[in-house]
Amino acid sequence: MSLDALILTSLRAAGDGAVSGAQLSQELGVTRAAIWARIEDLRSLGYDIEASPHRGYRLLNAPDVLHADDLISRLGATQVIGRDIRVFQETTSTNDVIEKLARDGVKEGAVVFAESQTKGRGRLGRGWMSPAKRGLWFSVLLRPDLRPQEATRLTVASATALRRAIELQTGLKPEIKWPNDILIGGSKVAGILTELSAELDRVKYLILGIGVNVNLNPGDFPAELRKLATSLKAELGQPVSRPELAVAILRELDHDYARIDPGQFAALADEWEEHGATIGREVVIRTGDRQIRGRAESLGEDGELLLRTVHGHLERITGGDVALEK
Amino acid sequence: MSLDALILTSLRAAGDGAVSGAQLSQELGVTRAAIWARIEDLRSLGYDIEASPHRGYRLLNAPDVLHADDLISRLGATQVIGRDIRVFQETTSTNDVIEKLARDGVKEGAVVFAESQTKGRGRLGRGWMSPAKRGLWFSVLLRPDLRPQEATRLTVASATALRRAIELQTGLKPEIKWPNDILIGGSKVAGILTELSAELDRVKYLILGIGVNVNLNPGDFPAELRKLATSLKAELGQPVSRPELAVAILRELDHDYARIDPGQFAALADEWEEHGATIGREVVIRTGDRQIRGRAESLGEDGELLLRTVHGHLERITGGDVALEK
Numbered sequence: 001m002s003l004d005a006l007i008l009t010s011l012r013a014a015g016d017g018a019v020s021g022a023q024l025s026q027e028l029g030v031t032r033a034a035i036w037a038r039i040e041d042l043r044s045l046g047y048d049i050e051a052s053p054h055r056g057y058r059l060l061n062a063p064d065v066l067h068a069d070d071l072i073s074r075l076g077a078t079q080v081i082g083r084d085i086r087v088f089q090e091t092t093s094t095n096d097v098i099e100k101l102a103r104d105g106v107k108e109g110a111v112v113f114a115e116s117q118t119k120g121r122g123r124l125g126r127g128w129m130s131p132a133k134r135g136l137w138f139s140v141l142l143r144p145d146l147r148p149q150e151a152t153r154l155t156v157a158s159a160t161a162l163r164r165a166i167e168l169q170t171g172l173k174p175e176i177k178w179p180n181d182i183l184i185g186g187s188k189v190a191g192i193l194t195e196l197s198a199e200l201d202r203v204k205y206l207i208l209g210i211g212v213n214v215n216l217n218p219g220d221f222p223a224e225l226r227k228l229a230t231s232l233k234a235e236l237g238q239p240v241s242r243p244e245l246a247v248a249i250l251r252e253l254d255h256d257y258a259r260i261d262p263g264q265f266a267a268l269a270d271e272w273e274e275h276g277a278t279i280g281r282e283v284v285i286r287t288g289d290r291q292i293r294g295r296a297e298s299l300g301e302d303g304e305l306l307l308r309t310v311h312g313h314l315e316r317i318t319g320g321d322v323a324l325e326k
Numbered sequence: 327m328s329l330d331a332l333i334l335t336s337l338r339a340a341g342d343g344a345v346s347g348a349q350l351s352q353e354l355g356v357t358r359a360a361i362w363a364r365i366e367d368l369r370s371l372g373y374d375i376e377a378s379p380h381r382g383y384r385l386l387n388a389p390d391v392l393h394a395d396d397l398i399s400r401l402g403a404t405q406v407i408g409r410d411i412r413v414f415q416e417t418t419s420t421n422d423v424i425e426k427l428a429r430d431g432v433k434e435g436a437v438v439f440a441e442s443q444t445k446g447r448g449r450l451g452r453g454w455m456s457p458a459k460r461g462l463w464f465s466v467l468l469r470p471d472l473r474p475q476e477a478t479r480l481t482v483a484s485a486t487a488l489r490r491a492i493e494l495q496t497g498l499k500p501e502i503k504w505p506n507d508i509l510i511g512g513s514k515v516a517g518i519l520t521e522l523s524a525e526l527d528r529v530k531y532l533i534l535g536i537g538v539n540v541n542l543n544p545g546d547f548p549a550e551l552r553k554l555a556t557s558l559k560a561e562l563g564q565p566v567s568r569p570e571l572a573v574a575i576l577r578e579l580d581h582d583y584a585r586i587d588p589g590q591f592a593a594l595a596d597e598w599e600e601h602g603a604t605i606g607r608e609v610v611i612r613t614g615d616r617q618i619r620g621r622a623e624s625l626g627e628d629g630e631l632l633l634r635t636v637h638g639h640l641e642r643i644t645g646g647d648v649a650l651e652k
Contacts, residue, residue, distance in 0.1 A: 196526075
């Protein structure tokens, strides 16, 4: 961890109490002047840190910005995800950035956030609106030992984790629309874009691109999206702390990444189905120029959607656009 | 086409006849001096071009080098593959080069050759030996409208095309070992590495990396490969023209790329099976830490191998290492 992350970890551990400069200096093995310089820097980023000559330093408030050191400090120990976190003020797409890191051999679990994206990507070559500091736009690099056709399991795991993190942080009850949308009251509040680089029988790396509409106002959405999309702030009536939500999502992702294992996937799929807006519903699936109508029965063993068509066949659906009927 | 490609096309069209500088100048819309300069350049590359004041220019012989303009000239019109050909003297891996082109938006059908590769790649993270000017080491960029799990069809198409091109050029009778090896007399003479970049339900681009041991001598192979690998020259007892073979392969690839369509794939799979060293044989497949033994029955509809296990189950195999038993 960096010095900033270590200082923030100590201040948070002290809770309402304070930590003296002498104590920080000793714990972290740097001079008190170095501590003071870092505290000044954190303050300039918006961290409200009280410095009292008698008691020491106290963290009163953290700003709603994404600061890599702070995210690492808040996240604490994880199995895989989030040991390497990078934050960009602006990128084309965080998936592009992390793909470059992937090719450079960066370890799995690396996470790239951007305060804004100029070319945010949605599924099937579509765009994703990512206004500055209103949402969470980030990508996670994974190197699972999977065949490409098993990769749908990761969309199931990430949707489950994302849904649970939102519920934990906000108390809202999001639903999952297969394969990758998180809905509240039928409107999209978050989405996942899974991209992979593979040989025919081996995933080389996989990227989860996640977008969460956190504090967007209705006016932030273009007119054509206003009925289809929503934000956590709009649903809750008050803003949500983006760094807290970010950390909650990474923690749940780390937890569910371990559950894509064949032995544990059934329980994960059950949780998905319990909160799914798709299973048991009549749906229309558009994939390429094909359209399939039927009843969504369940998730298959690799996370594909099993659809009972009007002709009684069971179709394994691995992609496409799902429209829910009534 | 470049001026070099146009000149070579004219010279080849004239066959044993000659083409005058005046005629070339008029046809190609450049000065006779410009034609002369290009002819001099081609000569310096090893092209044996006779210049007679009375008759004009005549192509007596082309060198065994890969020259992008010449390859384009020889290839002529194709549907998709080879309209954009680039030749490097040395690269890490042609798959790396073409992947970069793919990300930059280059059209499908682009081909990158290298006279030698410093980090040639085989399947499953293995290396591929690519000594300078002894083989064909190249990659083809495709953007098929397929789901990732359908991509195996392209390995079938490329193996079929590669096998046929080698037979056409050499008269040898290569066999295909599923999924991606071309064998002569049981030894590997060529291989295909298929890599793809995809969303879960959509291939963004796919790269065929092809390596053909053309004119390697037995001593070019490391000792541990000498029993497993061979070259066309070793089998034929004489060298094979690499540019001629390259063009034949691109032409057959272009032909078979159109056959991955569901309506035509059955015929392609039949051709594959007819020349397969795998179908009807007892095989052992190693995939990850799993080992499956059975009889290879046929190709499935997406090019996967259908294996009848000793327990009588039919397994769909999409990857792994295939060992042929007796």
